[in-house]
Amino acid sequence: MLQVNQLSKRFEGGRGVGELNFSMQRGEIVGFLGPNGAGKTTSMRLITGYLQPTGGQVLLDSLSVHDQGRRARSRIGYLPENPPLYHDMTVYGYLSFVASLRDVPAREQKSRISEMISRLGLNGRERQLVRSLSKGYKQRLGLAGAIIHKPDLLVLDEPTSGLDPNQILEIRQLIRELGEQHTVLLSTHILPEVNTLCNRVLIINQGKIVLDGSPDAIAGGTDEPFKVAVELKGAGSRVESLFHGWEHATAEVLTDNTEKAKANPETVRLLLTGRSAEDFRESLFYLLSEAGIPVLEMKKENLSLEQIFQKLTTNETPAQNEELPNDGKEVQHEEDDGHLS
Numbered sequence: 001m002l003q004v005n006q007l008s009k010r011f012e013g014g015r016g017v018g019e020l021n022f023s024m025q026r027g028e029i030v031g032f033l034g035p036n037g038a039g040k041t042t043s044m045r046l047i048t049g050y051l052q053p054t055g056g057q058v059l060l061d062s063l064s065v066h067d068q069g070r071r072a073r074s075r076i077g078y079l080p081e082n083p084p085l086y087h088d089m090t091v092y093g094y095l096s097f098v099a100s101l102r103d104v105p106a107r108e109q110k111s112r113i114s115e116m117i118s119r120l121g122l123n124g125r126e127r128q129l130v131r132s133l134s135k136g137y138k139q140r141l142g143l144a145g146a147i148i149h150k151p152d153l154l155v156l157d158e159p160t161s162g163l164d165p166n167q168i169l170e171i172r173q174l175i176r177e178l179g180e181q182h183t184v185l186l187s188t189h190i191l192p193e194v195n196t197l198c199n200r201v202l203i204i205n206q207g208k209i210v211l212d213g214s215p216d217a218i219a220g221g222t223d224e225p226f227k228v229a230v231e232l233k234g235a236g237s238r239v240e241s242l243f244h245g246w247e248h249a250t251a252e253v254l255t256d257n258t259e260k261a262k263a264n265p266e267t268v269r270l271l272l273t274g275r276s277a278e279d280f281r282e283s284l285f286y287l288l289s290e291a292g293i294p295v296l297e298m299k300k301e302n303l304s305l306e307q308i309f310q311k312l313t314t315n316e317t318p319a320q321n322e323e324l325p326n327d328g329k330e331v332q333h334e335e336d337d338g339h340l341s
């Protein structure tokens with residue numbers, strides 16, 4: 001439904017985004033990840049038609065966002081990082097204003113506003129001034145404004161930024177629900193956010209897409225050795241003999257200087273690195289249960305976002321000798337010196 005072709009925006013000094021190419025299918029929730037200044041906001045402003053490109057085009061079901069702006073934009077909802085809320089309006093007044101602005105037919109406005117209020121959990125706050133809403137409720141109101149005209153494509157710029165942990169969970173749940181009816185492109189700095197929300201991830205760096213793949217491929221990678229961190233009780237000196245020559249993984253004892261670890265000297269933390277990408281957790285469970293060793297914690301270890309960015313954006317090997325997961329499609333660029341050609 002969305003086709004981004006050779007899209008570029010060059011600002012003074014050679015910064016901006018250059019030659020973005022990707023498409024999105026109806027129903028996808030795509031995460032747009034990248035370090036600060038990578039070009040996420042600029043790309044989103046281009047895709048939503050808020051910024052004129054230097055080159056290329058954005059097509060929404062063959063409608064050009066820049067040449068057939070009004071028609072195309074009526075099918076896009078955009079929540080910028082700082083939603084443009086009018087603080088002296090009430091919640092109801094703001095939604096009524098946005099409904100008119102987005103050409104919701106006058107006879108449908110009342111029911112549409114009620115629908116948005118109940119869908120975004122704003123009930124009881126209709127008469128409240130926007131300025132008195134918490135950041136989480138402001139974000140809900142921004143989302144309500146972004147979808148009031150029932151767009152096909154929803155573009156969300158860092159929708160959970162600046163929220164507290166409870167608000168983050170609430171907004172993520174709302175996005176999940178919105179994803180059932182809208183195609184969603186959302187930018188974030190947070191890797192777990194894409195793992196829980198998205199079925200596809202685009203990573204952008206220095207204005208170029210450097211990876212396009214599934215969250216699993218990016219965070220774990222099918223060619224990566226499978227890694228698990230475990231915390232075991234009372235394993236003590238048996239650890240070495242237990243894992244010596246084990247067919248599935250090698251074990252490394254992790255030094256743990258936390259107060260919790262000092263208070264429980266009989267526990268041991270291990271990093272187990274698989275001999276292949278195969279998931280060995282079930283075999284590990286049986287090995288430990290047959291040895292009568294209680295497992296206090298077992299956690300699959302993924303690449304951190306920093307390690308992924310480091311690998312994608314430099315030629316250095318990240319810490320712990322992590323390699324790039326091959327299942328994500330790494331995009332090769334002939335010229336990658338940080339400037340747009």
Ligand SMILES: Nc1ncnc2c1ncn2[C@@H]1O[C@H](COP(=O)(O)OP(=O)(O)OP(=O)(O)O)[C@@H](O)[C@H]1O
Pocket residue numbers: 011012015016017034035036037038039040041042043
């Ligand atoms: N209006 C502008 N004029 C000049 N340069 C700009 C303008 N807007 C963005 N840039 C530059 O373009 C690049 C991409 O910026 P952008 O805001 O799109 O990044 P981002 O990935 O959204 O970053 P962040 O995660 O920090 O919000 C940066 O180098 C930025 O300084």
